[in-house]
Amino acid sequence: MIEFFNVSVKSKNRLILREINLKIRKGEFVYLIGKTGAGKTTLLRLIYMDLIPTAGNVLVDKFSSSNIRKREIPYLRRKVGVIFQDFKLLPDRNVYENVAFSLRVIGKSRREVKSRVLSVLTQVGLNHKRYHKYHMLSGGEKQRVAIARALINEPFILLADEPTGNLDPEASKDILNLLEKINKSGTAVCMATHNYKLITWAPHRTLLMEDGFIKQEIDPDNLNQILEL
Amino acid sequence: MIEFFNVSVKSKNRLILREINLKIRKGEFVYLIGKTGAGKTTLLRLIYMDLIPTAGNVLVDKFSSSNIRKREIPYLRRKVGVIFQDFKLLPDRNVYENVAFSLRVIGKSRREVKSRVLSVLTQVGLNHKRYHKYHMLSGGEKQRVAIARALINEPFILLADEPTGNLDPEASKDILNLLEKINKSGTAVCMATHNYKLITWAPHRTLLMEDGFIKQEIDPDNLNQILEL
Amino acid sequence: MNILFTLKEGMINLKRARLSAVVSILSISLALSLIGISLLAGENLRDIFDRVYQQVEIEVFLQPGVNAGKIKQLRKKLARDTRVTKVIYISREKALEEFQKNFGEDLSTIIEENPLPASFRIILDPANASPKLIEKFVAQISQYPEVQEVLYQKEIINFLHKYFRIAAIAASLFALLLFVVITILIFNTIRLTIHSRRDIIQIMRLVGATNWFIKSPFLIEGMIQGIAGGIIASGILYLFTNLVRDIIFPRLLVPDYMNWFLLGIGIFLGWIGSYISVNRYLDY
Amino acid sequence: MNILFTLKEGMINLKRARLSAVVSILSISLALSLIGISLLAGENLRDIFDRVYQQVEIEVFLQPGVNAGKIKQLRKKLARDTRVTKVIYISREKALEEFQKNFGEDLSTIIEENPLPASFRIILDPANASPKLIEKFVAQISQYPEVQEVLYQKEIINFLHKYFRIAAIAASLFALLLFVVITILIFNTIRLTIHSRRDIIQIMRLVGATNWFIKSPFLIEGMIQGIAGGIIASGILYLFTNLVRDIIFPRLLVPDYMNWFLLGIGIFLGWIGSYISVNRYLDY
Ligand SMILES: Nc1ncnc2c1ncn2[C@@H]1O[C@H](COP(=O)(O)OP(=O)(O)OP(=O)(O)O)[C@@H](O)[C@H]1O
Numbered sequence A, B: 001m002i003e004f005f006n007v008s009v010k011s012k013n014r015l016i017l018r019e020i021n022l023k024i025r026k027g028e029f030v031y032l033i034g035k036t037g038a039g040k041t042t043l044l045r046l047i048y049m050d051l052i053p054t055a056g057n058v059l060v061d062k063f064s065s066s067n068i069r070k071r072e073i074p075y076l077r078r079k080v081g082v083i084f085q086d087f088k089l090l091p092d093r094n095v096y097e098n099v100a101f102s103l104r105v106i107g108k109s110r111r112e113v114k115s116r117v118l119s120v121l122t123q124v125g126l127n128h129k130r131y132h133k134y135h136m137l138s139g140g141e142k143q144r145v146a147i148a149r150a151l152i153n154e155p156f157i158l159l160a161d162e163p164t165g166n167l168d169p170e171a172s173k174d175i176l177n178l179l180e181k182i183n184k185s186g187t188a189v190c191m192a193t194h195n196y197k198l199i200t201w202a203p204h205r206t207l208l209m210e211d212g213f214i215k216q217e218i219d220p221d222n223l224n225q226i227l228e229l
Numbered sequence C, D: 001m002n003i004l005f006t007l008k009e010g011m012i013n014l015k016r017a018r019l020s021a022v023v024s025i026l027s028i029s030l031a032l033s034l035i036g037i038s039l040l041a042g043e044n045l046r047d048i049f050d051r052v053y054q055q056v057e058i059e060v061f062l063q064p065g066v067n068a069g070k071i072k073q074l075r076k077k078l079a080r081d082t083r084v085t086k087v088i089y090i091s092r093e094k095a096l097e098e099f100q101k102n103f104g105e106d107l108s109t110i111i112e113e114n115p116l117p118a119s120f121r122i123i124l125d126p127a128n129a130s131p132k133l134i135e136k137f138v139a140q141i142s143q144y145p146e147v148q149e150v151l152y153q154k155e156i157i158n159f160l161h162k163y164f165r166i167a168a169i170a171a172s173l174f175a176l177l178l179f180v181v182i183t184i185l186i187f188n189t190i191r192l193t194i195h196s197r198r199d200i201i202q203i204m205r206l207v208g209a210t211n212w213f214i215k216s217p218f219l220i221e222g223m224i225q226g227i228a229g230g231i232i233a234s235g236i237l238y239l240f241t242n243l244v245r246d247i248i249f250p251r252l253l254v255p256d257y258m259n260w261f262l263l264g265i266g267i268f269l270g271w272i273g274s275y276i277s278v279n280r281y282l283d284y
């Protein structure tokens, strides 16, 4: 599904990622942890090809970073959902419009959009608030909208870069539960986080990054060892 | 030192803060916790008078929100240090320049600036990296720069709005230790956070906000009860 | 307040929104050039009209029986009038001579006595040659008992004056429009510079910079734009006027004050534009 | 691709950077007006010069002994020449008559025989009245055995032509400068619009909008600016030309194509400006 072969990323003579080899299988749930600057965000950007590696090759679905063309990237993006710590929603539009926007933008007609948006909003539990304005939403709700938008094209993987960084523990747990539910229905999830408590709540394969490479894969049984930090 | 008398903040017919009464004494350390949207950031903005309450009165040092003039606000700000989750540094300048900037801006000469900046950088442990460019710093180091900048005018209080939101647990602990050290030397600290673990590491007076008011002051002994969330 | 620091930050401002500033300065130059051209057109039109007015003669025909003393007296009175530039006396004999020259007929062979009256031809100072003033002057002259009739090319003067006024009004409106455009241009560039520096401004606010300290570099920037626009416009007009003089209209008048005037307008509008912008986008 | 959606997002674009767009359109209007004025000046200058050229006579003096048949033949040949507009034959008698009229002296009383040669007076088509072409024509005519000498006002033609060329070059350079200014203006506004919409563009990228989908509203916006600028400039020139006609120069020529030309330039430069901007700031 997703495979990294000896991937390195260099920026201004500095190696940001070094010789990464990694395989994420269909329907997997993977945590990425590590200090600031370890390279988590950079690794995720390689998957949705916001960045092309300076060496090595990233395979995503049928796309390969070594020979993908610029104009193919939008079609890759439709197969990969992305969510962020700061939600990246449009503050001047309501819930429905925010989710619908991503379908309109890829050329779907108004009618096609409607049924799909409603079904996704139901999935994330926001159907009853679909006409709420952005500023009337709590942080957790905003993140749900972002997740709904990421899900709308039925991606095979959901990338999440510190999705709970701005949320309180309760809201964080809600979002984690939602991501688990989505994962159970077959979508892979890859989540970068500083919140190790999430891992104790829902243990999964965990990659510890340090200084641009994957230092170790942490055994879910040994999780407590990192939490001692 | 800081006192809130029946403070309310209304925005577009919605009460963001309601009837807050609060006193922060000289040299105190206060945590603000609560869900997103509870009003923590709003409360902090009232202290550095980025916002004037719609009802009630905020007293900070010798300034009162009910009769402060616009042109007095800068002089209040020089007595209050503020730091944020996203650091708010100037990415095109190095460590020294970032800290010096805030002294230059209030009209200090180059010579006065130098000794003061070096002493503050020593205080936060960054003197050896003073000529490092912004992008060469880790998240924890960036936050130290922000703290140095906030300290430079020797404020009587340091306001911190989720200062560890973008930091990994290790870096968060470092920052907390630094804030404690600063607090011990006499500066009050008021910190809004979602990271309840910080409170177990360094227990202090903790205010739980909910829906615009201070729901309760949590007994440091009962801290575990909130961590169970 | 630290001048050096302000200037340094001002330079950083200029670099940040450089393209917008260049675009703004170019547009201001164009607008100021147009103002300059209107001004030139106005001055030269006035000059041309003045010369037309200078050729307008007022003919004052005298009563038949007036004696030489009275005529001399009247002539003196007219010559002393500040509105009058030139007075010529046409005796009855001279009038007859002219008539014969113009029409080729010898009147004296047809009728016995010279039927033509003596007259003064008066040329007025152009400053007093507006239709109203001429009319007033004529009415005044007509009062004298020695005067029989006063004639002048009333229609031509009224026509010229009317169109000169229309042209002047149109040009003023146009200039006003250009003033507004320049102000908006500077307003907008400063707004964009403020926008592009909002991070740094937020930080300045946070650490306690005074409002005046934050605002002043933008005011300076606006005035620099006005000055630059004025200088470029002066250059354009210099080329333009030389070209026009060489090719079409060698008599082109260029008022000395023009360059200073353009520069002054540039600075003035630069200050207004940036002042409004700064107070709109940088006030608490 | 969904046209309605694109248009709707385009409207939101315009609202976002409204002031910048208005400023840009106003500046474009000014620049296009200046181009229009240059064009007008050029056309009218050419018209005036044409009329001067039309009065330039080439005098072709014939050899003394040429007989009537040869003269008739030459006349036909000249009349058939496409470069020639008008040929007038001045016989020896006619020449003498004119001489007497001009100088008031009766030559025939001084000398016995008429000393003046017969001649043709030729007026050329203005299109062929450039100094070089005239010289070529004259050289050609001089070859004919019947022709004794060819005279024309060489200096005046050279003088006019030289300055007309200088004016034309200066106006072209000025127009080129204005083209560049317009392009930069549109480039800059689109850049600012892109900047003000970077959040929404980032989200579009993220959810898989094609590059073309993201770019097209900005291209449309640039062209709308060009169109608006062209229309306003046409309006300004309409007022300007009417004013000039009424007051100073009733013969003012206004080419029919002018408004379409300005609109065309507006659209063309609008497209170029936004195209460059979009490819600079919106490419991966
Ligand atoms: N565009 C860039 N140019 C230069 N350096 C970059 C760029 N993007 C990231 N870096 C550097 O690459 C390193 C890895 O950054 P990255 O954002 O991937 O870390 P991270 O693990 O996501 O950190 P955090 O936990 O703070 O989000 C950092 O040192 C960063 O400064």
Ligand SMILES: Nc1ncnc2c1ncn2[C@@H]1O[C@H](COP(=O)(O)OP(=O)(O)OP(=O)(O)O)[C@@H](O)[C@H]1O
Residues within 6 Å of the ligand: A135, A136, A139, A166, B011, B012, B016, B034, B035, B036, B037, B038, B039, B040, B041, B042, B043
């Ligand atoms: N300028 C504003 N206009 C209108 N509503 C606002 C404004 N600023 C904040 N709010 C609203 O006020 C409420 C409190 O916001 P505030 O940012 O203080 O919460 P918070 O406790 O800091 O949340 P978080 O943990 O997400 O930072 C929220 O519902 C927010 O939507």
Ligand SMILES: [Mg+2]
Residues within 6 Å of the ligand: A040, A041, A042, A161
């Ligand atoms: Mg990151």
Ligand SMILES: [Mg+2]
Residues within 6 Å of the ligand: B040, B041, B042, B161
């Ligand atoms: Mg907050």
